[in-house]
Amino acid sequence: xxxxxxxxxxxxxxxxxxxxxxxxxxxxxxxxxxxxxxxxxxxxxxxxxxxxxxxxxxxxxxxxxxxxxxxxxxxxxxxxxxxxxxxxxxxxxxxxxxxxxxxxxxxxxxxxxxxxxxxxxxxxxxxxxxxxxxxxxxxxxxxxxxxxxxxxxxxxxxxxxxxxxxxxxxxxxxxxxxxxxxxxxxxxxxxxxxxxxxxxxxxxxxxxxxxxxxxxxxxxxxxxxxxxxxxxxxxxxxxxxxxxxxxxxxxxxxxxxxxxxxxxxxxxxxxxxxxxxxxxxxxxxxxxxxxxxxxxxxxxxxxxxxxxxxxxxxxxxxxxxxxxxxxxxxxxxxxxxxxxxxxxxxxxxxxxxxxxx
Numbered sequence: 001x002x003x004x005x006x007x008x009x010x011x012x013x014x015x016x017x018x019x020x021x022x023x024x025x026x027x028x029x030x031x032x033x034x035x036x037x038x039x040x041x042x043x044x045x046x047x048x049x050x051x052x053x054x055x056x057x058x059x060x061x062x063x064x065x066x067x068x069x070x071x072x073x074x075x076x077x078x079x080x081x082x083x084x085x086x087x088x089x090x091x092x093x094x095x096x097x098x099x100x101x102x103x104x105x106x107x108x109x110x111x112x113x114x115x116x117x118x119x120x121x122x123x124x125x126x127x128x129x130x131x132x133x134x135x136x137x138x139x140x141x142x143x144x145x146x147x148x149x150x151x152x153x154x155x156x157x158x159x160x161x162x163x164x165x166x167x168x169x170x171x172x173x174x175x176x177x178x179x180x181x182x183x184x185x186x187x188x189x190x191x192x193x194x195x196x197x198x199x200x201x202x203x204x205x206x207x208x209x210x211x212x213x214x215x216x217x218x219x220x221x222x223x224x225x226x227x228x229x230x231x232x233x234x235x236x237x238x239x240x241x242x243x244x245x246x247x248x249x250x251x252x253x254x255x256x257x258x259x260x261x262x263x264x265x266x267x268x269x270x271x272x273x274x275x276x277x278x279x280x281x282x283x284x285x286x287x288x289x290x291x292x293x294x295x296x297x298x299x300x301x302x303x304x305x306x307x308x309x310x311x312x313x314x315x316x317x318x319x320x321x322x323x324x325x326x327x328x329x330x331x332x333x334x335x336x337x338x339x340x341x342x343x344x345x346x347x348x349x350x351x352x353x354x355x356x357x
Contacts, residue, residue: 003044004044004050005044005045005046005047005050006043006044006045006046006057006058006060006061007041007042007043007044007061007093008060008061008064008065009064009065009068012041012043012093013104015041016039016041016095016101016104016105017105020039020101021101021105021108021109024138024139027138028135028136028138030098030101031098031135031138032132032135032136037095037096037097037098037101038094038095038096038097039094039095039101040092040093040094041092041093041094042091042092043061043065043089043090043091043092043093045061045077045079045089045090045091046058046061048081048082048083048084051081051084052083052084058084061089061090062087062088062089062090065090070103070104073093073094073095073100073104074090074092074093074094075090075091075092075093075094076088076089076090076091077089077091112142115141115142116138116141116142118146118149119141119142119144119146119149120134120141120149121149122149122150122152122153123149123152123153123156123192125153126153126156126157127153127156127192127195127196129195129196130192130195130196132195133188133191133192133194133195134188134192136191137187137188137191140185140187140188141188148181148185151176151177151181152185152188152189152192154176154177155174155177155181155182155189156189156192156193156196158174158175158177159189159193159211161200161204161210161211161212162210162211162212163211163212164208164211164212164213165212165213166212166214167213167214168213168214168216169182169183169208169211169213169216172211172213182207186207189207190202190206190207193207193210215245217243217245217246218243218244218245219243219244219245219281219284219286219287220241220242220243220244220280221241221242221243221244221247221278221279221280221281221284221287222239222240222241222263222266222267222278222279222280223239223240223241223242223247223252223276223277223278224238224239224266224267224269224276224277224279225237225238225254225275225276225277226258226269226270226271226272226273226275226276226277227271227272227273227274227275229273229274230252230253230254230274230275230276233253233254234252234253234276239267244281244284244286244287245287247278247287247290248286248287248289248290249290250292251290251292251295252276252278252292252296253276254274254275254276254296255274255275255296255297256272256273256274256275256276256296256297256298256299257275257276257277257278257293257296257297257298257299258272258275258276258277258278258298258299258301258325259277259278259279259281259288259298259299259300259301259315260277260278260279260280260300260301260302261279261281261282261301261302261303261308261311262279262280262282262302262303263279263280265279265301266278266279266280267279282311283311283314285311285314285315285318286318288315288318288319289318289319293319294319294321297323298319298321298322298323299322299323299324299325300312300315300322300323300324300325300327301324301325301326301327302315302327304326304327304331304332305342305345306342306345306346307342307345307346308327309327309350309353309357310346310348310350312324312327312350312352312353312357313350313351313352313353314350314352316352316353317351317352320352324357327357328356328357329356
């Protein structure tokens with residue numbers, strides 16, 4: 001509340017709610033004493049001139065604070081006014097600790113604190129040193145189901161370094177706890193383990209690394225054989241997906257590799273002999289550093305816009321011998337009636353384009 005002078009109890013309540021109670025970052029800092037109490041709110045007692053200019057508000061200001069139930073939260077001062085004579089005025093509203101803050105906020109604070117206590121207590125009863133980690137993740141604790149809170153200490157007891165060596169997270173040998181639980185509460189679990197074991201998870205580079213798990217595959221690309229010969233070589237699958245990490249290591253069994261920026265364009269390709277198409281990766285071209293690609297005939301077809309040409313530049317930085325298809329002035333002119341304005345063009349000039357590009 002930005003009242004010029006004379007804050008009322010309702011003004012202070014609104015201010016405390018916004019600055020302290022509804023501000024998760026500030027609230028966590030208060031609970032951890034990173035932002036120490038007390039909370040002091042200046043009530044802006046007026047000068048004599050201001051008081052006389054709005055005597056009704058001046059009387060309300062004094063009257064409401066005199067009738068305020070929790071008088072121990074108010075600091076008063078005596079002032080002498082030329083017209084109004086000596087007046088005792090409320091000067092500061094002070095909350096000395098989190099209990100006073102919750103009492104002032106009221107029922108909402110009581111309900112929230114009961115949820116925190118209920119969801120924290122299973123872990124704190126075994127690992128009291130994890131309080132700061134739980135407060136750090138207060139957003140998660142507050143929306144956690146009680147059943148999950150009860151499972152948390154059972155999980156923490158089971159987690160040990162390198163227990164998932166050579167496996168993906170979902171294959172962790174956990175008892176009574178599903179591995180999706182670990183994914184859901186990954187940040188919370190990491191902070192708890194860091195508190196118990198003095199930062200070992202962060203020092204290892206994260207929970208998956210500490211557990212020794214393989215990283216989940218990312219950067220999926222669609223693989224489509226464009227002739228029966230190559231289809232047979234990949235087990236008869238007409239379409240499949242591989243992550244960029246896997247494709248970087250695993251060669252595809254075709255002499256010709258056609259890389260296409262977009263999924264729809266790749267699905268519309270016609271039959272081509274001894275060819276496998278890789279498409280739908282968009283900007284994901286890091287896998288094209290693969291050594292096996294250097295032994296293939298590789299072509300690239302992307303969008304004729306600033307971003308498509310930017311991706312082409314990235315592609316050529318990985319594989320300078322790439323053959324570029326339908327990304328030239330002639331193609332542009334043939335289809336100029338289908339042109340549309342690019343909503344947000346790239347503002348950088350790619351460095352691995354030819355002059356004509």
